[in-house]
């Protein structure tokens with residue numbers, strides 16, 4: 001057991017069966033997450049990036065036990081979250097929360113904001129109406145919302161304010177760990193940075209640990225201590241954020257980085273354009289899954305699966321020919 005980490009995911013696989021015919025026979029599997037291991041230290045933000053369908057959101061849900069892993073284990077503060085009794089599970093539910101991607105879709109439009117934020121208090125703590133109201137006022141102030149608006153409906157708030165409502169709800173039970181699943185993707189860039197700043201402020205004040213999921217590296221840069229890059233169900237690189245941006249080691253990370261517009265537009269930008277589409281996770285390529293699109297691919301790449309190996313402090317890469 002490695003107590004360096006608050007969250008430790010070991011060899012996580014999540015396969016979804018593909019069924020066909022009248023008898024719904026299983027004819028294959030979508031390998032959404034395929035043997036992924038990583039850890040998150042207490043108080044840090046681990047950014048998880050990759051294109052749509054790479055398995056990052058599925059991995060986030062498995063880490064929270066919202067979806068059961070096909071195999072592998074997730075430890076929270078040393079406890080295997082799949083091997084707990086009912087009481088321990090209730091405690092874990094309080095300690096581990098999620099902020100959803102879509103502030104519109106994840107909030108019930110028929111509920112008042114006070115009900116949305118207060119619901120976890122009612123369910124988990126059986127708080128009285130008075131206790132709930134006091135806590136909702138406190139939580140709305142914490143996330144920069146006017147508490148006098150607590151008896152309004154979500155549609156009366158802007159997109160950024162609705163995401164603050166989602167954040168207030170996620171911290172209602174004073175959790176230790178939060179998965180933010182594309183939490184700022186639906187917001188304008190200026191609103192994005194306000195919400196990221198709020199999340200960082202709350203992290204400092206409450207000692208939170210985040211798994212921050214996004215499809216773009218530019219979004220995770222601001223908030224993450226370390227970043228993991230996923231491609232087609234595999235973790236291909238993990239590094240401290242500054243190291244990753246200074247020198248990506250995996251060709252896929254380099255391609256993602258090259259797509260970020262630079263602040264000096266007069267300088268020539270060497271964009272790495274990946275050929276072809278992301279292959280199906282139901283039938284991933286042999287060897288390195290990135291090899292059909294990799295500009296650095298060699299013969300060995302289609303034959304041998306590259307393992308994610310340690311190549312320096314806090315630095316892992318899964319590539320036979322990492323960039324130097």
Ligand code: SF4
Pocket residue numbers: 250251252288289290291292294295296297298301306318319320321322
């Ligand atoms: Fe490219 Fe080969 Fe490295 Fe895969 S193992 S990323 S194909 S160089």
